[in-house]
Amino acid sequence: MAVVEVADEAKVDPSAKQKPKVNKQFRDRNQIMLARLGWRFTTPALVIVGAITIFPVVFSIVLSLSNVNITGNGFQLQGFTFSNYSLLIHSSEWRYSLGFTVFYTFVSVFIEVVLGTAFAVLMERLSKGRGPMMALLLLPWSIITVISAELWQYVYQGTYGVLQYLINSVGFGKPVILGTPTPAIIAMMAADIWKTTPFVSVIVLAGLVMLPSDVFEAASVDGCTPWQSFWKITFPLLRPTLSIAVLFRILQAFGVFDLPFVLTSGGPGTSTTSLAILGYKVMFDNLQFGPGSAVAVSATLLVLIGCLAFLRAFRTQVNGGDL
Amino acid sequence: MATIEMSNMKKRYPNGADVIRDVSLSIAEGEFMVLVGPSGCGKTTLLRMIAGLEDITGGDLMIGDRRVNDVSPKDRDIAMVFQNYALYPHMSVRDNIGFALKLRKTDDGEIKRKVEEAAELLGLTPYLDTKPRQLSGGQRQRVAMGRAIVREPSVFLMDEPLSNLDAKLRVKMRSEILKIQRRLGVATVYVTHDQTEAMTMGDRVAVLSKGDILQCDTPQNLYDHPVDQFVASFIGSPSINMYSAQLSEGAKFLNIGGESVELTDVAHISHPSLASYANSRITVGIRPEDLELVDKGTPNSITATVELVEALGSELLVHFNTDAKAVVVEGVKDEEETILEASGAGVARIEPRASVKAGDIIGLRPNPAVMHFFDVNTELAIY
Numbered sequence: 001m002a003v004v005e006v007a008d009e010a011k012v013d014p015s016a017k018q019k020p021k022v023n024k025q026f027r028d029r030n031q032i033m034l035a036r037l038g039w040r041f042t043t044p045a046l047v048i049v050g051a052i053t054i055f056p057v058v059f060s061i062v063l064s065l066s067n068v069n070i071t072g073n074g075f076q077l078q079g080f081t082f083s084n085y086s087l088l089i090h091s092s093e094w095r096y097s098l099g100f101t102v103f104y105t106f107v108s109v110f111i112e113v114v115l116g117t118a119f120a121v122l123m124e125r126l127s128k129g130r131g132p133m134m135a136l137l138l139l140p141w142s143i144i145t146v147i148s149a150e151l152w153q154y155v156y157q158g159t160y161g162v163l164q165y166l167i168n169s170v171g172f173g174k175p176v177i178l179g180t181p182t183p184a185i186i187a188m189m190a191a192d193i194w195k196t197t198p199f200v201s202v203i204v205l206a207g208l209v210m211l212p213s214d215v216f217e218a219a220s221v222d223g224c225t226p227w228q229s230f231w232k233i234t235f236p237l238l239r240p241t242l243s244i245a246v247l248f249r250i251l252q253a254f255g256v257f258d259l260p261f262v263l264t265s266g267g268p269g270t271s272t273t274s275l276a277i278l279g280y281k282v283m284f285d286n287l288q289f290g291p292g293s294a295v296a297v298s299a300t301l302l303v304l305i306g307c308l309a310f311l312r313a314f315r316t317q318v319n320g321g322d323l
Numbered sequence: 324m325a326t327i328e329m330s331n332m333k334k335r336y337p338n339g340a341d342v343i344r345d346v347s348l349s350i351a352e353g354e355f356m357v358l359v360g361p362s363g364c365g366k367t368t369l370l371r372m373i374a375g376l377e378d379i380t381g382g383d384l385m386i387g388d389r390r391v392n393d394v395s396p397k398d399r400d401i402a403m404v405f406q407n408y409a410l411y412p413h414m415s416v417r418d419n420i421g422f423a424l425k426l427r428k429t430d431d432g433e434i435k436r437k438v439e440e441a442a443e444l445l446g447l448t449p450y451l452d453t454k455p456r457q458l459s460g461g462q463r464q465r466v467a468m469g470r471a472i473v474r475e476p477s478v479f480l481m482d483e484p485l486s487n488l489d490a491k492l493r494v495k496m497r498s499e500i501l502k503i504q505r506r507l508g509v510a511t512v513y514v515t516h517d518q519t520e521a522m523t524m525g526d527r528v529a530v531l532s533k534g535d536i537l538q539c540d541t542p543q544n545l546y547d548h549p550v551d552q553f554v555a556s557f558i559g560s561p562s563i564n565m566y567s568a569q570l571s572e573g574a575k576f577l578n579i580g581g582e583s584v585e586l587t588d589v590a591h592i593s594h595p596s597l598a599s600y601a602n603s604r605i606t607v608g609i610r611p612e613d614l615e616l617v618d619k620g621t622p623n624s625i626t627a628t629v630e631l632v633e634a635l636g637s638e639l640l641v642h643f644n645t646d647a648k649a650v651v652v653e654g655v656k657d658e659e660e661t662i663l664e665a666s667g668a669g670v671a672r673i674e675p676r677a678s679v680k681a682g683d684i685i686g687l688r689p690n691p692a693v694m695h696f697f698d699v700n701t702e703l704a705i706y
């Protein structure tokens with residue numbers, strides 16, 4: 001249903017837009033025909049995308065707004081309600097999860113962008129061996145998160161973990177890393193940063209390589225030190241690239257699931273329960289489909305709002321409008 | 324304020340290309356030095372070496388009494404106008420011009436005053452708060468100029484700073500640049516393709532070809548006493564007519580094509596070495612204004628067929644063809660231009676109201692006193 005609506009709207013749109021230009025009627029008609037042809041070609045793809053993306057999204061929204069009753073053979077929707085959401089807002093668990101997810105997202109994305117940019121700047125200076133270096137850097141990124149999380153288990157684990165052994169051998173006792181809230185959160189962020197810094201690096205490096213070299217020459221003639229040249233030229237010119245990297249990372253980090261799922265299952269207690277973990281637990285451990293969907297939908301809405309706000313604040317940069 | 328002293332400067336790029344071969348040149352305090360030469364001869368490279376943007380592979384570069392071979396660009400106290408502007412895309416015109424001053428922690432009021440003064444001079448006042456991408460090529464070029472002049476550095480380096488301006492603005496900017504340069508008294512190296520610009524602006528002009536300076540002298544001396552065929556044909560517009568010729572009866576007559584021109588004593592006095600070329604083949608160069616329109620068959624004249632007449636108001640440019648063999652100097656002009664010119668072609672610059680038209684057969688009498696002679700083998704001028 002939704003698909004058809006979208007298609008109809010867009011079909012009307014081009015002609016509506018071009019109405020003022022009456023003198024170019026012939027071209028307009030051609031364009032409309034082209035647009036129609038375009039829709040015809042993309043419709044099959046849109047239908048599939050609709051079936052596998054739009055349907056679950058819409059269905060989640062419906063679930064989150066319904067009284068869901070589990071029965072012997074599936075579940076029933078019994079009427080419209082906001083109670084799932086009010087349940088969330090009054091639940092300290094949800095509020096903690098939200099706080100944790102926001103904190104986790106901000107801190108890890110910030111560190112990743114700083115480190116990633118630093119790596120990119122270093123790599124740009126490498127005239128030789130940039131390729132192998134990049135391949136090496138991308139290794140963590142290319143490992144599926146669930147697997148890399150298992151690898152981090154070897155580092156953080158309580159009985160055979162490498163880190164605990166190291167800390168012990170320097171004489172600081174045997175800290176329980178994943179079993180204590182603060183170390184567990186830090187450990188998880190470290191694993192995330194390890195994995196995604198390369199991703200940021202590669203994006204930023206691509207941006208760096210595109211910057212015009214003569215501008216930097218002009219800056220050096222004008223008297224810039226390398227440090228000034230970074231902050232006054234490189235950084236502002238890189239802002240569109242950085243914003244895109246940040247946007248990608250926020251979207252990913254906000255939905256963090258696999259790292260806490262493998263490393264801590266959201267514990268100890270609820271200290272590493274991200275919104276995604278919370279939604280999963282509520283839905284599939286407690287079989288509360290209504291509240292579970294409400295967690296998912298609210299998380300999606302919140303990250304959407306966050307991204308829109310970010311885009312608005314950095315609008316010119318993302319469009320390259322400032323250049 | 325400082326002098327620039329280049330001794331035996333060389334540049335070899337990592338790919339093995341010797342772009343600057345052996346350049347020695349000294350530029351006095353406050354001097355306006357113009358570098359001219361055909362495209363690809365190494366002008367930009369030489370300028371970048373002075374700026375410190377390109378390593379110097381051999382020789383010494385002194386600015387003032389400091390050897391700066393290994394000094395970074397920011398410490399050389401130079402201002403440079405780049406061939407492709409290199410403006411900071413994210414800064415307004417105002418910030419572009421004031422950037423260097425800001426880096427020096429100049430007081431804000433002072434920056435504002437200087438930037439606005441420069442903008443006024445360059446006609447950029449209405450654009451002070453726009454970004455470079457909203458400007459035309461010519462406006463960008465002026466911003467690049469502005470960025471250099473607010474600096475008051477010890478050396479100005481300018482790489483074809485007027486190439487994108489229209490003819491009228493170019494003439495105006497020429498004199499503005501000169502005025503600024505005179506006022507600041509800063510040694511300046513100015514690169515250009517345009518030999519009119521070179522002639523009108525330079526205290527001295529250095530002619531560069533394939534990484535070597537062929538001649539460096541005042542514009543008039545370059546024009547009157549070129550050291551070789553290359554300089555002779557590069558300087559002057561329209562360029563000098565050069566023909567293969569034969570001295571006969573010792574060095575009394577010069578046979579050009581089928582014609583014979585008597586070399587008067589004046590020619591021999593100003594070119595004493597000509598005697599040693601008695602009865603041999605040489606190349607003769609005659610500037611377009613040194614050809615006088617006469618009736619066909621007049622003694623000491625060359626018979627020519629008029630191909631095209633360009634009326635410029637103040638003069639006529641008569642493009643003609645003769646049966647003499649033209650000598651084309653390699654590398655001076657673009658290839659297409661050379662192909663267009665038939666062997667034996669030439670240009671004469673004559674008084675505006677003469678009656679000549681395409682197809683006429685005319686006589687052109689060269690003035691022996693101001694002819695140029697060149698050795699056929701070395702291509703060097705004979706004096």
Ligand SMILES: Nc1ncnc2c1ncn2[C@@H]1O[C@H](COP(=O)(O)OP(=O)(O)OP(=O)(O)O)[C@@H](O)[C@H]1O
Nearest residue numbers: 336338340342361362363364365366367368369516
């Ligand atoms: N990085 C480089 N590596 C190798 N060769 C180069 C490099 N840069 C320039 N060259 C060569 O050096 C020569 C001189 O270049 P340069 O830019 O100095 O010429 P130019 O005189 O400024 O020409 P134009 O008048 O067209 O600007 C050219 O033949 C060019 O191909």
Ligand SMILES: [Mg+2]
Nearest residue numbers: 366367406482
């Ligand atoms: Mg150049």
